[in-house]
Amino acid sequence: MGAATTRAHIVEAADRLFYRQGYEHTSFAAIAEAVHISRGNFYYHFKSKDDILSAVIAARLESRRRMLERWEAEETDPADRIRRFVEIVVTNRADIQRYGCPVGTLTTELAKLGHPALDDAGGLFTLFRAWLREQFTQLGHPAQADALAMHVLAFSQGVATLAHAFRDEDFIHREVQRMHEWLSAYSAGALSAAPGDGAQADA
Numbered sequence: 001m002g003a004a005t006t007r008a009h010i011v012e013a014a015d016r017l018f019y020r021q022g023y024e025h026t027s028f029a030a031i032a033e034a035v036h037i038s039r040g041n042f043y044y045h046f047k048s049k050d051d052i053l054s055a056v057i058a059a060r061l062e063s064r065r066r067m068l069e070r071w072e073a074e075e076t077d078p079a080d081r082i083r084r085f086v087e088i089v090v091t092n093r094a095d096i097q098r099y100g101c102p103v104g105t106l107t108t109e110l111a112k113l114g115h116p117a118l119d120d121a122g123g124l125f126t127l128f129r130a131w132l133r134e135q136f137t138q139l140g141h142p143a144q145a146d147a148l149a150m151h152v153l154a155f156s157q158g159v160a161t162l163a164h165a166f167r168d169e170d171f172i173h174r175e176v177q178r179m180h181e182w183l184s185a186y187s188a189g190a191l192s193a194a195p196g197d198g199a200q201a202d203a
Contacts, residue, residue, distance in 0.1 A: 081135050096160050132152050
């Protein structure tokens with residue numbers, strides 16, 4: 001196994017363990033065991049757990065960028081791209097019910113720890129916010145685009161948090177359907193703002 005391949009396997013294993021067990025409760029030994037390498041080989045690639053965390057965050061950002069780029073290539077309608085984002089909680093529902101949202105759980109844990117990597121981890125939310133804002137701008141709502149992007153982000157985090165708390169798959173499907181209905185109405189011009197912003201039917 002080449003050095004680059006070994007490093008990638010370490011990052012992949014650490015990403016999985018950080019998500020399932022939490023960053024603080026994942027040890028060097030647990031990651032090394034998951035990859036089946038010696039401690040010496042492990043330290044050749046990473047000197048500290050914080051180094052691994054930085055690599056995991058960078059890998060997550062790159063993975064999500066590729067996902068968003070793929071959606072842009074596959075969907076010509078910005079509303080359909082937003083729907084793909086909304087569907088994430090359905091696609092990943094089994095993991096979300098068991099472990100929560102990987103982005104939300106990591107940023108929450110790092111915030112509690114006062115960890116210096118918090119801002120970097122929050123970059124995933126920033127990436128999603130900017131991308132969703134661009135989709136709403138393309139839909140013809142530049143003035144409200146950022147507020148709408150935050151509304152969709154709040155939806156996804158709220159559903160993930162409650163789905164994890166109650167382990168209720170039907171709840172996920174119901175809420176996603178409601179978001180689809182809201183997005184369809186908004187795209188059709190039947191609503192002028194996000195729920196909670198005093199949305200009114202367009203005249």
